[in-house]
Amino acid sequence: MTYNTPLYSALINYTKENKIPFHMPGHKQGSGISARFKTSVFDIDLTELLETDNLHAPEGPIQEAQQLAAAAFGAQHSFFLINGSTCGIQAMVASICNPGDILIVDRNCHSSVISSLILCGVTPKYIYPEYIADLGVVGGIHPAKIQEMLIQCPQAKGVLITSPTYYGICSDVKKIAQIVHSHGKILLVDEAHGAHFCFHKKLPQSALQAGADMCVQSAHKTLPALTQSSLLHVNSDRIDLPRLKSCLKLFQSSSPSFILMAYLDIARSIMQNSGEKMLNDLIEWTEELRDRINRIGKIYCLGKELIGTCHIQDMDATRVVIHFGKLGLTGYQVARELNMRYNIQVEMADFHNIICIVSPGNNKQQLEYLGQCSQQISSIIYNKKTFNRTGYIKPIFKQPPIGQYTITPREVFYSESEIIPIEKAVDRVCADTIVSFPPGIPILCPGEVVCYDIIKYISEIIACGGKVVGLEDGCNIRVVKN
Numbered sequence: 001m002t003y004n005t006p007l008y009s010a011l012i013n014y015t016k017e018n019k020i021p022f023h024m025p026g027h028k029q030g031s032g033i034s035a036r037f038k039t040s041v042f043d044i045d046l047t048e049l050l051e052t053d054n055l056h057a058p059e060g061p062i063q064e065a066q067q068l069a070a071a072a073f074g075a076q077h078s079f080f081l082i083n084g085s086t087c088g089i090q091a092m093v094a095s096i097c098n099p100g101d102i103l104i105v106d107r108n109c110h111s112s113v114i115s116s117l118i119l120c121g122v123t124p125k126y127i128y129p130e131y132i133a134d135l136g137v138v139g140g141i142h143p144a145k146i147q148e149m150l151i152q153c154p155q156a157k158g159v160l161i162t163s164p165t166y167y168g169i170c171s172d173v174k175k176i177a178q179i180v181h182s183h184g185k186i187l188l189v190d191e192a193h194g195a196h197f198c199f200h201k202k203l204p205q206s207a208l209q210a211g212a213d214m215c216v217q218s219a220h221k222t223l224p225a226l227t228q229s230s231l232l233h234v235n236s237d238r239i240d241l242p243r244l245k246s247c248l249k250l251f252q253s254s255s256p257s258f259i260l261m262a263y264l265d266i267a268r269s270i271m272q273n274s275g276e277k278m279l280n281d282l283i284e285w286t287e288e289l290r291d292r293i294n295r296i297g298k299i300y301c302l303g304k305e306l307i308g309t310c311h312i313q314d315m316d317a318t319r320v321v322i323h324f325g326k327l328g329l330t331g332y333q334v335a336r337e338l339n340m341r342y343n344i345q346v347e348m349a350d351f352h353n354i355i356c357i358v359s360p361g362n363n364k365q366q367l368e369y370l371g372q373c374s375q376q377i378s379s380i381i382y383n384k385k386t387f388n389r390t391g392y393i394k395p396i397f398k399q400p401p402i403g404q405y406t407i408t409p410r411e412v413f414y415s416e417s418e419i420i421p422i423e424k425a426v427d428r429v430c431a432d433t434i435v436s437f438p439p440g441i442p443i444l445c446p447g448e449v450v451c452y453d454i455i456k457y458i459s460e461i462i463a464c465g466g467k468v469v470g471l472e473d474g475c476n477i478r479v480v481k482n
């Protein structure tokens with residue numbers, strides 16, 4: 001009998017290639033999880049039983065595990081999430097906003113923030129973080145812009161910011177929290193990429209330590225946890241806990257995976273026992289890698305020297321972002337080269353950079369190898385040897401173009417729409433979230449006006465090998481009917 005299992009086969013074939021993983025999930029195909037926790041997933045794939053507890057009304061081991069998580073992450077209350085930070089962001093927004101309310105949001109947010117706005121009928125007031133044109137990377141959020149917006153919109157329910165970004169860039173959450181609280185509002189932080197921060201003093205201050213009322217963390221990105229497992233933490237008396245709990249029921253499965261929850265519990269325990277030592281090693285190895293790369297001169301690995309520029313308050317030492325723009329290479333090309341020639345899989349690439357997620361599942365040799373390979377690519381290019389430069393298109397944009405905001409994402413969602421060729425969409429209101437994926441940050445949000453530059457920008461990403469999600473058949477776009 002033959003079994004046709006294309007996905008399963010693809011995964012098994014992939015594992016045979018033994019790629020070096022600089023991507024999520026943070027357990028790195030099990031390397032970050034001690035042997036004692038490597039049990040059969042079938043044995044523990046259980047359901048709500050007397051002995052196993054219920055995520056939506058915990059009073060046994062889930063409650064105990066969540067309390068241990070709260071103590072470890074410095075929260076008053078922690079909640080296990082089995083639909084990723086995505087559902088945590090949705091629950092945070094739903095717990096503080098009613099339909100028609102205003103929320104101040106950084107425009108560099110993940111698409112899950114936009115989906116929250118649609119689901120909850122919330123009107124965004126966008127804050128635009130500064131763009132570091134030399135690196136092609138978005139910087140931190142200027143606290144003064146938050147202050148200005150709070151003065152302009154005294155009726156806003158709160159502020160939702162992203163810190164750190166995918167690139168490990170942290171805003172001054174402490175200052176922002178002080179400003180937000182001085183206006184009597186609530187600060188929500190999307191800390192999807194910062195679940196490891198509280199386990200080492202050399203890492204940026206966590207959002208909770210900095211004064212956030214609530215935050216979400218994707219444990220699966222930087223901790224030895226399984227994909228989709230995340231945490232929502234509350235550290236404030238400003239949050240209506242019963243309402244938050246009912247929001248979590250709205251956005252999470254009624255059959256949560258006990259495998260995910262068990263490995264969240266394990267990830268917390270591993271980090272409490274040996275996280276500091278593991279992170280210490282990682283910080284040392286990534287610093288060595290930075291030194292090595294920055295000595296080459298032609299490529300640049302982002303680091304602490306950026307602190308104080310573009311409202312960057314801190315940098316995550318474990319996040320490795322290497323800028324290849326000065327060599328005339330796109331990040332997409334380098335990512336492909338690392339994959340095909342050197343067996344390295346990075347997390348993400350953009351026009352100028354590659355982004356590697358380094359977690360306790362990685363080791364020193366892997367980081368040294370990444371350094372060697374980056375050096376080799378740069379010297380091949382520098383000496384104009386055989387590297388395949390076809391496909392390189394010099395990016396023409398100094399800064400991603402921005403669509404003008406018109407109507408709320410929810411109004412758009414319920415408007416009549418039509419699908420048209422993207423080149424005919426100039427001046428039309430976008431009806432979808434058009435996302436470069438990863439990082440999942442919208443190029444166009446529902447309700448923003450499509451302009452010529454945005455169309456060029458999207459086609460540039462596609463031409464350079466990037467992935468754009470939200471278009472129909474890759475060349476059509478859904479717009480609001482006139």
Ligand SMILES: Cc1ncc(COP(=O)(O)O)c(C=O)c1O
Pocket residue numbers: 083084085086087109110112162165166190192193218228230439440
């Ligand atoms: C900044 C940010 N926020 C939220 C999310 C959503 O997290 P999850 O994948 O855990 O649902 C992501 C995912 O990449 C992200 O990068």
